[in-house]
Amino acid sequence: AQKITQTQPGMFVQEKEAVTLDCTYDTSDQSYGLFWYKQPSSGEMIFLIYQGSYDEQNATEGRYSLNFQKARKSANLVISASQLGDSAMYFCAMRPRGGSYIPTFGRGTSLIVHP
Amino acid sequence: GAGVSQTPSNKVTEKGKYVELRCDPISGHTALYWYRQSLGQGPEFLIYFQGTGAADDSGLPNDRFFAVRPEGSVSTLKIQRTERGDSAVYLCASSPNTGQGRDGYTFGSGTRLTVV
Numbered sequence: 001a002q003k004i005t006q007t008q009p010g011m012f013v014q015e016k017e018a019v020t021l022d023c024t025y026d027t028s029d030q031s032y033g034l035f036w037y038k039q040p041s042s043g044e045m046i047f048l049i050y051q052g053s054y055d056e057q058n059a060t061e062g063r064y065s066l067n068f069q070k071a072r073k074s075a076n077l078v079i080s081a082s083q084l085g086d087s088a089m090y091f092c093a094m095r096p097r098g099g100s101y102i103p104t105f106g107r108g109t110s111l112i113v114h115p
Numbered sequence: 116g117a118g119v120s121q122t123p124s125n126k127v128t129e130k131g132k133y134v135e136l137r138c139d140p141i142s143g144h145t146a147l148y149w150y151r152q153s154l155g156q157g158p159e160f161l162i163y164f165q166g167t168g169a170a171d172d173s174g175l176p177n178d179r180f181f182a183v184r185p186e187g188s189v190s191t192l193k194i195q196r197t198e199r200g201d202s203a204v205y206l207c208a209s210s211p212n213t214g215q216g217r218d219g220y221t222f223g224s225g226t227r228l229t230v231v
Contacts, residue, residue, distance in 0.1 A: 004157075035219055043204060043227075045158070047219030091157050100171035102148070103220070105157035 002027045002094050004106035011111050013082045020067070021077045021109045023092030029053075031097035034075040036066070039089040039108070048090075051075055053097075082113045117141075119223035121207050127229045128197055136192040136226045140209030147190050148220065149182055150206040158206055164190060197230045204228070 003026040013019040025034070036048040051059045051066045059066040067076040079086055089110050093103040120139040128134050140147050145166050150158035160174040164184045172182070179197075184190040194201055204227050208220040 006157075033217070037219070037222075042224065044224045045206065045208070045220075045222035047221070050217045050219060052217065093157075100163050102160050102163055102171060104160065105150075107155070107157045 002029075002032075002096060002104045004092050004094055004104055006092055006106035006109050008109045009107075011109055013079075013111065013113055015084060015113055015115050016081055018078060018080045019082055019111065021079070021090050021092075021111065022074070023076055023106060024072075024074045025092075025094045026073065027094065027096065029096050029098065033095045033097070034066070034068070035093040035095065035103060036064070036075075036077045037091045037093065037105075038086075039091060041088070045091070049077070079111075084113050084115060087111060087113045119207055119209050119221050121205075121223035121226050123226060124224065125227045125229075127231060130197060130199060130230055132197055134194050134197055134228065136194075136205050136228070138190045138192070138207030138209075138223060140188065140190070140207070141211075141221055142188070144209035144211050144221075145187070146210040146212065146220075147184060148208045148210075149190070149192050150208065152204045152206055152225070154203075161192070161205075194228075197228075199230045202228055202230045 005024045034051040038046045049061045065078045089108045091108045092106045095103040147164040149161040152158045163171040167187045179195045182192045204225040206225045208222045
């Protein structure tokens with residue numbers, strides 16, 4: 001079974017600064033996918049970024065990048081140049097490659113961006 | 116439709132009653148997932164459909180929970196004899212394939228169920 005751990009219940013960052021949200025996972029699979037989602041107060045889950053376990057480079061999508069360290073089983077999300085609209089819950093998820101390909105989510109980290 | 120639509124957005128029901136929650140996925144998406152999100156928690160998997168069939172229902176907590184997707188598009192999550200512990204946000208997500216892609220899953224805004 002997969003397990004996702006997000007150890008930071010809450011994070012605060014100054015507008016325009018960078019912030020790293022931690023995610024570690026536990027799996028015996030060699031092939032899997034990692035996702036990050038943003039959940040604003042409206043409740044909808046918004047897909048941010050994906051990293052495949054065999055991708056040679058760390059994923060980047062605009063201001064989002066993923067610091068993927070496979071040996072340490074960590075997939076930290078880096079948000080550069082934080083904006084007030086980044087304030088939200090952030091969830092890390094892992095999907096195994098096999099079976100039903102069902103993602104397992106962590107408990108989330110609340111990010112608050114201060115002006 | 117343009118996105119995943121869930122109705123109702125809010126549902127308040129009395130303990131013991133029956134409720135139905137509806138999910139209308141993105142047109143053409145064959146994979147559909149139901150998750151439950153309790154306060155302060157991440158989404159917890161309930162059931163996964165591939166087309167009309169439930170490919171994995173291992174997350175359903177007990178036999179009071181049931182879901183269908185008769186025509187491979189709209190899905191209904193059904194909860195019998197509701198309990199206060201069923202109060203949560205129920206999220207639906209869809210994906211255009213078997214869920215192996217890199218594009219993530221598109222979620223609806225959820226149905227907030229409150230059992231009083």
